[in-house]
Amino acid sequence: xxxxxxxxxxxxxxxxxxxxxxxxxxxxxxxxxxxxxxxxxxxxxxxxxxxxxxxxxxxxxxxxxxxxxxxxxxxxxxxxxxxxxxxxxxxxxxxxxxxxxxxxxxxxxxxxxxxxxxxxxxxxxxxxxxxxxxxxxxxxxxxxxxxxxxxxxxxxxxxxxxxxxxxxxxxxxxxxxxxxxxxxxxxxxxxxxxxxxxxxxxxxxxxxxxxxxxxxxxxxxxxxxxxxxxxxxxxxxxxxxxxxxxxxxxxxxxxxxxxxxxxxxxxx
Amino acid sequence: xxxxxxxxxxxxxxxxxxxxxxxxxxxxxxxxxxxxxxxxxxxxxxxxxxxxxxxxxxxxxxxxxxxxxxxxxxxxxxxxxxxxxxxxxxxxxxxxxxxxxxxxxxxxxxxxxxxxxxxxxxxxxxxxxxxxxxxxxxxxxxxxxxxxxxxxxxxxxxxxxxxxxxxxxxxxxxxxxxxxxxxxxxxxxxxxxxxxxxxxxxxxxxxxxxxxxxxxxxxxxxxxxxxxxxxxxxxxxxxxxxxxxxxxxxxxxxxxxxxxxxxxxxxxxxxxxxxxxxxxxxxxxxxxxxxxxx
Numbered sequence: 001x002x003x004x005x006x007x008x009x010x011x012x013x014x015x016x017x018x019x020x021x022x023x024x025x026x027x028x029x030x031x032x033x034x035x036x037x038x039x040x041x042x043x044x045x046x047x048x049x050x051x052x053x054x055x056x057x058x059x060x061x062x063x064x065x066x067x068x069x070x071x072x073x074x075x076x077x078x079x080x081x082x083x084x085x086x087x088x089x090x091x092x093x094x095x096x097x098x099x100x101x102x103x104x105x106x107x108x109x110x111x112x113x114x115x116x117x118x119x120x121x122x123x124x125x126x127x128x129x130x131x132x133x134x135x136x137x138x139x140x141x142x143x144x145x146x147x148x149x150x151x152x153x154x155x156x157x158x159x160x161x162x163x164x165x166x167x168x169x170x171x172x173x174x175x176x177x178x179x180x181x182x183x184x185x186x187x188x189x190x191x192x193x194x195x196x197x198x199x200x201x202x203x204x205x206x207x208x209x210x211x212x213x214x215x216x217x218x219x220x221x222x223x224x225x226x227x228x229x230x231x232x233x234x235x236x237x238x239x240x241x242x243x244x245x246x247x248x249x250x251x252x253x254x255x256x257x258x259x260x261x262x263x264x265x266x267x268x
Numbered sequence: 269x270x271x272x273x274x275x276x277x278x279x280x281x282x283x284x285x286x287x288x289x290x291x292x293x294x295x296x297x298x299x300x301x302x303x304x305x306x307x308x309x310x311x312x313x314x315x316x317x318x319x320x321x322x323x324x325x326x327x328x329x330x331x332x333x334x335x336x337x338x339x340x341x342x343x344x345x346x347x348x349x350x351x352x353x354x355x356x357x358x359x360x361x362x363x364x365x366x367x368x369x370x371x372x373x374x375x376x377x378x379x380x381x382x383x384x385x386x387x388x389x390x391x392x393x394x395x396x397x398x399x400x401x402x403x404x405x406x407x408x409x410x411x412x413x414x415x416x417x418x419x420x421x422x423x424x425x426x427x428x429x430x431x432x433x434x435x436x437x438x439x440x441x442x443x444x445x446x447x448x449x450x451x452x453x454x455x456x457x458x459x460x461x462x463x464x465x466x467x468x469x470x471x472x473x474x475x476x477x478x479x480x481x482x483x484x485x486x487x488x489x490x491x492x493x494x495x496x497x498x499x500x501x502x503x504x505x506x507x508x509x510x511x512x513x514x515x516x517x518x519x520x521x522x523x524x525x526x527x528x529x530x531x532x533x534x535x536x537x538x539x540x541x542x543x544x545x546x547x548x549x550x551x552x553x554x555x556x557x558x559x560x561x562x
Contacts, residue, residue: 085531086524087479093493094524097500097516186348193350193486210354217386219362223355231346 083129319424427469
């Protein structure tokens with residue numbers, strides 16, 4: 001079977017399009033690369049959805065934590081504490097167990113027991129908490145002069161937030177937020193190993209990598225392929241976030257541009 | 269455990285619960301919490317050692333060594349740690365067996381990789397198939413510790429490399445001006461001063477390590493996740509003296525609370541250590557302490 005044929009059969013296998021049966025013996029390099037790459041669709045899906053929704057939710061949660069009103073602040077602090085203080089792996093198991101129980105009495109919860117919704121929800125909540133903590137830290141370190149200048153110009157309320165506070169917050173939080181995005185994409189590999197079942201062998205990249213490692217009993221081929229895919233994904237994330245960061249900083253004198261590099265110290 | 273537990277089906281309420289929570293399997297569950305703590309206590313210093321070696325290698329002026337150190341630190345940045353865990357457990361096992369095979373059976377002629385099999389001679393098997401159960405379990409645990417140390421060593425190397433670069437350049441230049449050799453400068457000037465810069469990163473790393481311990485489950489160790497899945501599953505009256513429905517949610521809630529406590533306690537301890545180390549330092553935190561004391 002030629003490699004092109006393999007790609008046609010398996011490139012979309014992880015979403016259920018193409019050949020139904022996975023290869024069983026004589027695994028070629030092409031098959032391994034194609035299937036693991038196909039699994040990356042799930043990782044990218046989980047990551048993108050969680051980041052896209054988490055970004056806005058985190059802004060709200062950070063504002064709530066920064067609020068003077070204890071009715072807003074205390075719950076926000078609690079949510080952030082719970083999600084940052086416990087392992088994502090346990091959160092996944094717990095959420096899955098809860099969804100299974102809820103499903104028995106309320107059919108509404110049935111889709112939550114499958115990964116596409118349930119795991120995405122957990123990842124969304126998790127990244128919201130981590131991002132909110134980053135944004136909260138940034139809110140606290142917005143230069144006092146920026147806010148005083150806004151007051152002096154009579155900018156208040158909504159305009160003050162959208163024009164002054166929010167852009168400054170994002171600018172300050174951006175390097176740490178880039179880190180969080182990278183970590184989130186890595187965390188998506190946990191999903192199918194933490195309770196959420198794989199239907200019809202439609203799994204993520206790690207699922208296929210471990211499938212090949214189990215079948216061939218040779219970890220030295222599938223895992224480096226997986227590593228390669230994730231390094232590419234990480235570089236893409238760094239590039240995109242770097243471009244956005246540049247735009248956020250464009251009004252500042254461009255003497256030192258602190259790009260979130262590959263080797264930056266990890267924070268989570 | 270208690271004398272009244274002989275026939276659990278007649279018990280109710282708290283007495284039933286007291287019997288249920290003291291079954292042999294639950295003792296295994298409680299013991300697995302000790303496993304997690306032991307893993308943390310062994311892994312942390314070993315990973316720090318690996319990290320120190322990695323960071324020193326990355327600083328080396330000998331190019332291959334510095335490339336090796338940098339690759340080691342950079343790779344965990346790009347790849348999920350769970351992938352590393354799953355890789356190293358098999359890879360290390362095979363590497364050990366391969367080495368033992370080469371030493372113990374030098375006149376073995378067949379290839380080791382036969383298609384989808386990994387074949388070594390019986391004497392090279394790790395652990396030996398004749399060894400008792402506890403050796404198998406200890407070997408599995410030791411592999412897990414080594415895997416954790418390698419992965420978190422790379423994280424630690426990243427932190428320590430940054431800390432070494434944060435030590436003011438003037439300090440090192442002064443040491444050189446006094447005629448210290450490169451080695452003396454490293455051990456007497458750089459290493460003692462880098463810890464205060466490394467502390468925030470290391471405390472963060474400890475938190476990541478704590479939150480990575482449930483991954484032990486994937487390495488085949490009977491840890492708390494294993495037991496929570498085992499004990500929480502639905503039990504029918506036919507196979508168990510204590511029949512119950514699906515209690516996974518309750519068990520995993522327990523684990524959630526355990527980890528929340530663990531991280532809260534760690535956070536408090538690190539706050540203390542930071543305060544201690546900031547004492548008398550020419551940093552903002554040290555300055556704040558000085559002002560408060562006046």
